[in-house]
Amino acid sequence: MMLVRHIRNGTVVDHIKAGKGPGVMKLVKGDTEDPVVLAMNVSSTRHGKKDILKLENVYLDEDTLDLVSLLAPNATVNLIKEGEVEEKRKVKLPSEIKGVLKCFNPKCITNQEREPAEPEFKVLKNPVRLKCKYCGEVFAEKFFKNVQKP
Amino acid sequence: MSWEGRNIISIDEFSKEDFYRVLKNSEKMIDLLDKGTPLNVLQGKLMSSLFFEPSTRTRLSFHAAMKRLGGKIIGFSDPRTSSRKKGETTSDTIKMASAYSDVIVIRHPNPGAAKLAAESAEVPVINGGDGSNQHPTQTLLDLVTIQQERPPSSSDSNIDGCKVAFVGDLKYGRTVHSLCTALKNFDTSFKFIAPEELEMPKKYKEGTDYEETNELELSDADVVYVTRIQKERFPRPSEYERLKGTYVINENVMNELKDDAIVMHPLPRINEIKSTVDSDPRAVYFKQAFYGVPTRMALLAMVTGALEEGELI
Numbered sequence: 417m418m419l420v421r422h423i424r425n426g427t428v429v430d431h432i433k434a435g436k437g438p439g440v441m442k443l444v445k446g447d448t449e450d451p452v453v454l455a456m457n458v459s460s461t462r463h464g465k466k467d468i469l470k471l472e473n474v475y476l477d478e479d480t481l482d483l484v485s486l487l488a489p490n491a492t493v494n495l496i497k498e499g500e501v502e503e504k505r506k507v508k509l510p511s512e513i514k515g516v517l518k519c520f521n522p523k524c525i526t527n528q529e530r531e532p533a534e535p536e537f538k539v540l541k542n543p544v545r546l547k548c549k550y551c552g553e554v555f556a557e558k559f560f561k562n563v564q565k566p
Numbered sequence: 567m568s569w570e571g572r573n574i575i576s577i578d579e580f581s582k583e584d585f586y587r588v589l590k591n592s593e594k595m596i597d598l599l600d601k602g603t604p605l606n607v608l609q610g611k612l613m614s615s616l617f618f619e620p621s622t623r624t625r626l627s628f629h630a631a632m633k634r635l636g637g638k639i640i641g642f643s644d645p646r647t648s649s650r651k652k653g654e655t656t657s658d659t660i661k662m663a664s665a666y667s668d669v670i671v672i673r674h675p676n677p678g679a680a681k682l683a684a685e686s687a688e689v690p691v692i693n694g695g696d697g698s699n700q701h702p703t704q705t706l707l708d709l710v711t712i713q714q715e716r717p718p719s720s721s722d723s724n725i726d727g728c729k730v731a732f733v734g735d736l737k738y739g740r741t742v743h744s745l746c747t748a749l750k751n752f753d754t755s756f757k758f759i760a761p762e763e764l765e766m767p768k769k770y771k772e773g774t775d776y777e778e779t780n781e782l783e784l785s786d787a788d789v790v791y792v793t794r795i796q797k798e799r800f801p802r803p804s805e806y807e808r809l810k811g812t813y814v815i816n817e818n819v820m821n822e823l824k825d826d827a828i829v830m831h832p833l834p835r836i837n838e839i840k841s842t843v844d845s846d847p848r849a850v851y852f853k854q855a856f857y858g859v860p861t862r863m864a865l866l867a868m869v870t871g872a873l874e875e876g877e878l879i
Contacts, residue, residue: 525678550678
C-alpha cells in the first residue's frame with residue numbers, strides 16, 4: 417500500500433481510469449505552485465486499477481470538470497476543506513462544451529484571427545468524441561487527451 | 567412553417583419534410599422556367615453574393631436564380647477585390663452585406679464560415695460551400711435531379727426505391743457524403759464503388775442498406791453518382807496512375823446500365839466520364855447543373871418569404 421498524505425484543502429480526483437491520470441493532471445493543474453500528487457495504477461475494488469490526482473489549494477470550476485469528464489467519465493471529485501470532505505460528486509459528461517477548448521482543425525473559422533466565433537462542440541458518446549459545431553469535424557480522444565486548461 | 571428568414575447552412579439540419587418541400591418548390595420553378603414565365607417576385611430585393619474563393623457553377627447559378635426571380639445582385643467573386651485584402655474579418659464583411667441586402671450567399675475556404683455568417687447577419691444566409699464542411703445547395707440540386715430524371719413512381723418521391731451507386735473518391739468527397747446523408751431520408755439502397763484507399767467512411771454507411779466493392783459493376787444501379795479521383799489524395803503517384811483509369815464511365819460501361827438509370831456528376835469532370843457518352847440520354851450531369859438554378863430559385867424565394875406552401879406571393 418502506497419501512502420500519500422491527505423490534503424487539507426483542495427481537490428481529489430478519484431476513480432480515473434488507470435493510465436488517464438497524466439492527461440487529467442495536465443488538464444486541471446493550471447499554473448498552481450502548490451503540491452500536486454498523481455498516483456497511478458492504484459488498486460481499486462471497483463475498477464481493478466485506477467489513477468488518483470490530488471491538488472492542494474486548487475478548486476475546479478464547472479468548465480474544467482466538464483473537460484475532466486471527457487478523459488475520465490467515471491471520475492469522482494472530492495472537495496476538501498480543513499481536512500474534511502466537504503462535497504463529493506461524480507463528473508458528468510456534458511452534451512456540449514462551449515468556449516473552453518479550441519477547435520483542433522486549424523482551418524476552422526473559429527481558429528481564424530479576430531473572427532468572433534466561440535468554439536463549441538457537441539459531445540458524442542461511446543467512445544467520447546467532440547464534434548465542432550462550426551467546421552463539423554469530429555475529434556477522437558487522441559486530439560483532446562493532451563489539452564491544457566486554457 | 568414558413569421558411570422566411572431561415573438560414574441554409576448544413577444538410578444535417580434538414581428534416582424529411584424539408585427535403586420534400588424543396589423538391590416540390592423546385593419543381594414549381596422548373597415549370598415556370600419551362601413556360602418562360604417572367605417572374606418578378608424578388609423585384610426590388612438584393613442578394614449579396616460573397617465569394618471568398620472561386621466558383622463557377624455555384625456562383626453563376628445563384629446569380630441566374632436571383633435574376634430569374636427579378637432580383638438584383640451585389641458582391642464580389644474574388645476576395646482580393648474586397649476589403650478582405652485590408653484585413654477585414656469575415657464576420658464584419660457579413661454584417662456590412664447584411665445591412666445592404668435582403669439575402670446573403672457565401673462561399674468561403676474556411677469550414678464553419680457559413681455558421682459564423684448566419685450568426686453575424688440579420689438577413690438569411692445560404693451556404694454556397696464552406697471549405698471541406700458543407701455545400702447544402704449542391705445536395706438539394708442532386709436530389710431535385712434524381713426526382714426529375716428518374717421515372718415517375720407511385721411512392722412519395724421518384725427517389726424512393728432507387729439503388730444509388732457512388733463511384734470514385736468516396737473517402738474525401740464532400741458531395742458524396744452530404745448526398746448519402748440526405749438520401750437516408752428516403753427509401754434508398756446504396757452501392758459504394760471505390761478503391762480501398764478511398765472507401766466510404768463507416769459513419770456514412772451506418773444504418774443504410776449497402777454493398778461495397780471495388781469493381782465498376784453498375785448493371786443493378788438506378789442512379790450512378792460519379793466523382794473525380796484526385797491525384798493529391800494518394801501518398802504515391804504510382805498508386806494514382808494505377809487507379810485513375812479504373813473508374814471511367816465509357817460506352818462499354820453505359821451498355822451495362824439499365825435503360826432508365828441516370829448518370830450524375832457534380833462537375834467539373836476530368837477523365838472519369840468520357841465525353842463520348844454525353845449524348846446518351848441517361849447522362850444527366852449537364853441537366854443536373856441546370857437544376858441548380860430552379861433549386862436555388864426555390865430556396866431564395868423561400869427564405870425571403872416570397873414562396874410559401876408552393877404559392878408565389
